[in-house]
Amino acid sequence: MLVLTQGDPASIAPEITAAVWQKLRQNGPAFVYVGDPSLLERRVPVQTVRYLSAGADIFSHALPVIPLHLATPPAPGEPDRRNAASVLESIRLAVELTLSGEASAMITNPISKEVVQGAGFHHPGHTGYLAELCQTPGNEIMLLAGPSLKVVPITVHVALREAISQLSSDLIIRTARTVAAGMQRDFGLSNPRMAFAGLNPHAGEHGLMGREEQEIILPALHTLRQEGYNVSGPLPPDTMFTPDARAKYDVALCMYHDQGLIPLKTLDMAEGVNVTLGLPIIRTSPDHGTAFDIAGQNKADPRSLEAAIRMAAALAENRRKNA
Ligand SMILES: NC(=O)C1=CN([C@@H]2O[C@H](COP(=O)(O)OP(=O)(O)OC[C@H]3O[C@@H](n4cnc5c(N)ncnc54)[C@H](O)[C@@H]3O)[C@@H](O)[C@H]2O)C=CC1
Ligand SMILES: NCC(=O)COP(=O)(O)O
Numbered sequence: 001m002l003v004l005t006q007g008d009p010a011s012i013a014p015e016i017t018a019a020v021w022q023k024l025r026q027n028g029p030a031f032v033y034v035g036d037p038s039l040l041e042r043r044v045p046v047q048t049v050r051y052l053s054a055g056a057d058i059f060s061h062a063l064p065v066i067p068l069h070l071a072t073p074p075a076p077g078e079p080d081r082r083n084a085a086s087v088l089e090s091i092r093l094a095v096e097l098t099l100s101g102e103a104s105a106m107i108t109n110p111i112s113k114e115v116v117q118g119a120g121f122h123h124p125g126h127t128g129y130l131a132e133l134c135q136t137p138g139n140e141i142m143l144l145a146g147p148s149l150k151v152v153p154i155t156v157h158v159a160l161r162e163a164i165s166q167l168s169s170d171l172i173i174r175t176a177r178t179v180a181a182g183m184q185r186d187f188g189l190s191n192p193r194m195a196f197a198g199l200n201p202h203a204g205e206h207g208l209m210g211r212e213e214q215e216i217i218l219p220a221l222h223t224l225r226q227e228g229y230n231v232s233g234p235l236p237p238d239t240m241f242t243p244d245a246r247a248k249y250d251v252a253l254c255m256y257h258d259q260g261l262i263p264l265k266t267l268d269m270a271e272g273v274n275v276t277l278g279l280p281i282i283r284t285s286p287d288h289g290t291a292f293d294i295a296g297q298n299k300a301d302p303r304s305l306e307a308a309i310r311m312a313a314a315l316a317e318n319r320r321k322n323a
Helices: 013-024 051-058 081-099 113-119 126-133 160-166 169-187 214-224 258-269 301-321
Strands: 002-005 031-035 045-049 063-067 105-107 139-145 150-153 193-197 230-235 249-255 272-276 283-286
Touching: 002 301, 013 031, 013 045, 013 063, 013 301, 031 051, 031 081, 051 063, 081 105, 081 113, 081 126, 105 301, 126 272, 126 283, 139 169, 139 258, 150 258, 160 169, 169 193, 169 214, 169 249, 169 272, 169 301, 193 214, 214 230, 249 258, 272 301
Parallel strands: 002 031, 002 105, 031 063, 045 063, 105 283, 150 249, 193 230, 193 249
Antiparallel strands: 139 150, 139 272, 272 283
């Protein structure tokens, strides 16, 4: 059984959850939602459960819910910090259920970083929080996977200036090792082809336009090659996402968030999935955020959440086979 978190109650999370249940209820994969039932019950039939295992028999006719309670009724599109505690409790409980093995994987609905940070949360997103809850901080890696492309941002939710100062050969090497292990264990790629972006225009053009390629990226790739990894780069970032270039690698490791997420969302927004590697559990998520601007208007596209649920089930099955 899979477990799905509530996400921000004022976001598109309730409507995409209801839409995806309608799509999956006959043939699965089945999931149990951890959140306030009132967010869903005017859209779809809902049945509260105490245990995940009860969800299987219910899923075809009602959306099974482990109930949590909001502090205040949400208005779509108007995030409210008073509900941050229930957003975080849903994530905490889903991690607990997945770590214990009751759930084979967890999927997270989108949250507003600003709302939860305003309520005292000190992580820039789910990824670091999940690592803290799993007691494996420092090993977590964000992978975005779509039908056309897989990308990993090596630096993530920091200002661009800070991203450049965070880059180091050690960070690149550690990230690549975790990516390769995740590709092997969860995606069934025995020796994944990892392509590294340069940081600067033209990948620095031999130092003419920046020295990070020569001083940081190339030494890291040298070490990774010696360890037997299949690596290429640093590649000029402006051409490494063309169809021909993409055919030559399995995953692109990018130096900062938007270098990887712009091509991923341009090519695959509707079906992109965010996967956290380096955790003892499987976690996926849609690639988009809270979309407060369209919340409650039935305009939200549920396909990325559907893809996240399908991918969680597939990764759990791969992990079971590889165990
Ligand atoms: N996994 C997560 O919890 C994520 C959370 N966020 C958070 O979401 C909040 C808003 O971030 P933004 O950068 O504005 O990104 P966003 O993805 O929420 O919205 C960007 C644009 O895409 C549209 N959009 C997003 N999802 C859509 C869908 N399913 N169907 C149709 N249109 C859709 C929105 O309407 C908006 O115009 C921030 O607090 C951010 O931190 C962002 C990404 C992932
Ligand atoms: N840009 C990706 C994103 O914001 C997702 O972050 P997280 O909540 O998965 O850490």
